[in-house]
Amino acid sequence: MLSQRRQFQIACILVVLSGAASLSHQLLWTNRMTDLLGASAASVARVFGCFFLGLSVGAGVMGWKISRVKHPWRWLACAEFAVALMCLPILWLSHWTDWIWPWLGLDGLLGWQGASIKWMLSMGVVFFPAMAMGTTLPIIIKGVSLASALRSQFSVWLYALNTLGGLLGLGITGCLTLYVFGISGAMMLAIGINICVGMIALWVDRKSKIIDNHVRRDLVPDGGVLATLGQIGWKASITAFASGFLILALEILAMDLVMLIAPLSFHAPLAVLGAVIFTLALSASCIPLLGTKWRRSSQWIMLLLAAAGILAAAGPYWFVQSAMNTEGGLLVDSLFSFTRSLVFVVLLSFGPCILLGGFIFPSLLGMIPDKCEKSNAVGFLLAFNGLGGLLGAEFTYGLLMPMLGVYLGVGVVAVIYVLMAFLWVQWNSKRKPVFANLAVFGALLITAVSFFWLRQLPVVNPNMGLKILELDSGREGNLAVVEHENFGRGLLFSNQYLLGSTNVGYDQERQAHIPLMLHGEPKHVCFVGLATGITPSAALQHSMVEKIDVVELSSMVTRAAGTHFADFNAHIIQDPRAHVYVEDGRTFIASQRDQYDVIVSDLFLPWRPGVGRLYSAEHFQSTRNALRSGGLYCHWLPLYQFTKEQLDLVLRTFQSVYPKVYLFEGKLQLDAPVLGLVGFKSGDLKWEELQDACRRERLAGNIKDPTVRWLQGLAMLFRGTIHSDVQYENINTLNNMKLELQSGLDRMIDPEGSKYLTGISWLSLAQNYLQKNAQRGYPNIIQDYPLKGMKISVLSERIKQGGETKNSSLREIFTQMPEAMFKDQYSDWKRWAGAEISVRWKPKTD
Known part of the structure; x- marks a missing residue:
């Protein structure tokens, strides 16, 4: 026994x-x-x-x-x-x-x-x-x-x-x-x-x-549930509900704030949640150490509620001072130091409030009357607390953040805390002492006044020098439409990731032009990812395209694309040929069968939570199922956010579904390279048909980018073919989350991105791909233009650097092009894939 x-x-x-x-x-x-x-x-x-x-x-x-x-x-x-x-x-x-x-x-x-x-x-x-x-x-x-x-x-x-x-x-x-x-x-x-x-x-x-x-029959009242609740007290039940409501609301708001400075990875919300749970455990552990007089005092609950409200209102201020006014955010050199830094920010900003708020529920457990069966009472209080947490989360996601934003949302939580303190004064003070009322009134005044300066706190880091056109908040986080002289107008997600911008609009259009031209006769096409809408809008320029489906995860992004970028995306949201769906891209594609001629996946941040699923073998298989016979899938990779190991992982995963992979670079520059992985559901790339497609689109006259108007221009972007019938085991799947977890770690331990594929690192890798294909021989129709395209990338970098070699580099670029291409009077050379060139350097012809 x-x-x-x-x-x-x-x-x-x-x-x-x-x-x-x-x-x-x-x-x-x-x-x-x-x-x-x-x-x-x-x-x-x-x-x-x-x-x-x-x-x-x-x-x-x-x-x-x-x-x-x-x-x-x-x-x-x-x-x-x-x-x-x-x-x-x-x-x-x-x-x-x-x-x-x-x-x-x-x-x-x-x-x-x-x-x-x-x-x-x-x-x-x-x-x-x-x-x-x-x-x-x-x-x-x-x-x-x-x-x-x-x-x-x-x-x-x-x-x-x-x-x-x-x-x-x-x-x-x-x-x-x-x-x-x-x-x-x-x-x-x-x-x-x-x-x-x-x-x-x-x-x-x-x-x-x-x-x-x-x-212990005396502990089980005859009235059942209502009698047990009567023993607990309706005040304790309401307070347990309010405690769960406010703690969950504060946790969500704190997480939203922290995500403004922390990398958008799986580890950041985990660290925030861990900090909150640690604080709650600490709070509960302290309650038994208090004397019975304090533990069972209604003034104790009132004091906790009022103090928690004041500290909640101060939380955003401490957050801005400790994190938002720094230059580098929380990028550190290891997972441990990242977690430590992030937990420190959370505890410094919201720890005092969560600590005092975390005292409330265990205090209610300690106040259960001795005449009441503990297990019954704990069960009911936990039920009220859990229900409050559920409704607090929904209230925050559905009302507070969309209507008031994150800072004022914290202010509302602070006011509710103090209002609960006021109710406890009214409920539990028979004589309603003046000092208790004055104390609560003072706390309420402090939290109410805090609304005025909470409105002034920045969501977008003030050190960035951005002009904010609009700021939207919702379940997904914060989205700002901003302008800057370096990138024009753009979409800034969670204060750190630019979804797209207008100054690179021609590069974004090319990410649609290339796969559509490679197909030859695309009629029904799909784009996974809308962002500014510039990439899918390029499909409107193709004479063969009849229907465009665009799937976007965020309704905030969809609204911003239609409101602030309509002049840049050809009003695609209103175009009758285009249909924009707000849905998860993987789920959307999985629901389709034999629908599309071309599917294009946008540039996706590999370490963002959930995005790794779009690089999984399961998603690639869904894209294959959604294609018509002869259709192709193009997945664009932001190489400036990939290491060599991560690129190899995605390539192996892609090859597990599309054994023959065609590699196309998005532009002829090395600073921020993007690579398209192209796979056909059936058949191969036919360069002769591609040449016919280029001729047809030149006659149609809608596409002005010289790089995609000509077969030789597309060949310059070609980086080779990878073909293997081997079934790889080390691939990225929904079950192992390899890419999301590893890229998130790399982002934290390598804040400078020294291993990412830009500049020389990408140049050497691309040349390796080209050399392997050159040994097998390029098709006669494209000759050695892939090698010339690589050379133009190097020359483009010299032009950007300026100096004495700039003019000679400009002249040499034209020597790499076919005569028909640089004599094309209908081309707009501002849309050219390489560095900006001036028409005065065109060679004279007889």
Whole structure:
């Protein structure tokens, strides 16, 4: 027979393990469900909501039924085994769901059917295991029998340890098991923890006595749920709800702010979440150390609420001072130092508020009356707290950020904290002392005044020298339409990544021209990614194109492209030939079968969360399925954001679906090279047909870029062919997330981008590709123009550097071109793929 103290010690170990498994599952479920539902903010919020709703319902059910449980350890084992069993559908999610979107089709995906299936899958796959998770803490508290002197503290200790376990699970999964074992392996480890907890619980059940529910019948009121809630007190229930609501709202706003300075990678939100959970665990651990007088004092709750409100209002100010007014952001030299720096910023800015706000819920646990059954009360309070967290997240994503922005959103949270303090004064002070009212009124005044200076805080780093035309906030983050003399007008996402700009508009157009010309007769084309809209708008210049589909993940980007870039993108959003869909690109393509002649994927940031899925073998296979016979897929790579190892990884992955890969460079310059991977569903590139297509488009007269009007110009951009029938195993898949994880790490440990493929590093690699193809021989029709194109890239760099060789380099560029090309009077040489050249250097002809 186990002693009460030994049972408590075992319970402490089990709540840590259970918490670790729960947060590990939550992280992995979000990634796995994103693979199916798409990387849109709505999909992530749907999974997040189902998880919190499940936790809340599970805790509520235990609050209702736990008093009748005689074998709590046996129930705990059943709950943990249920979590493990219900995780199996998520583990093999891709194996039994890959038919859904192709079967549903585009209309179904975008209609009520798609929304319904997404909700049903989220509820069926996430809600029920989360519900089982929500039952565990009340059950463990039920199973622990301690001396009455400790009854007011042990539930708080168990809650603190459960929170700390969540932090451990998050850190181990995000920093270790995902890298070593991939998503499936990490999930198997988490399932293994659930099974271990269940087995230990069964052992404890055998060694402990059956709880006689009649022994403490005075703790179970006859009125059932309502009577138990009456014992807890409606004030405590409302405050538990408000605590979850405000903590989750503040967490989301803090994460949105931090993402303005941290690299858009998988690791940044993980570090923010870890900092918040650590602070909450610290708060809960401190509560049992306080005296009973403080712990059960209503003035204590009032003080916490008022102080949390004031500190929340000050959080954005400290954030701007510590992070936004620095030049380099948080780019450091290792994952550890990155995490340490990011956690420091979070704790400095929002740590004091979260610490005091984190005192509130465990204080409510410590205030549970002795006459009330602890496990029932904890279950109900956890249910209210979880439901508050769910609604707080939705309120922040759906209303606060879109309507007020991130800074004023924090201000609203601060005001709600102080209003709750005011309510506690009214509820709990019979004489309503003047000092309490004055204190709360002063706190409310401070937070209200903070709105005036919160409006003045910058979302876009003031050191960038940008002119802000419009700033939009939403679930996806912050999007600014900005202008700068270096790049013209552009879209700045989360204060650090430029989605596109007008000064490189001709280069962006060429990313559409090249694949469309390579096909020869494209009628129905698709672009994955809208950004400024300049790239897909180039398809309007092609005489054969009849229909253009553009899929864009962000509604904010779509609005900005139509409002601020219409003059640059030929008003593509209003053009009757074009249809813009707001949907995840991978999900959209997966719903199509034999639809397109050409699919073009834009330049995507490889380390941005969720974007790595667009470089996966599964997505490449979906593009192949969506193509018509003879169709081609072109995936553009921003080489200035890729290392050689990452490029090789993507090439192997691409070849696993398209064995023969044609490489085309987007421009004849080395400073920010882009490389197009082109694969045909059937057949090969026919240079003679490409020559006919060039002739046809020159006659049509819409395309003015001399590089794509002529076969020789396109040949200058050709960097060779990679052909292999070998099936590579080391590729990027949805399960291993290799590209997203590795590129995110490289971005942090190599902030200067010294390994990225620009300048000399790309030149040597491109020359290697060309030499290998030259040994096999180029088709006679293109002669040695690929080598000439590489030479023009080198000459373009000399021209940019200026100096005495500039004029000779300009003359030499023309010697690399065919006569017909530089004599083409209908070409616009401003659109030329190389460095800017002046017509006065054209050679004279007889």
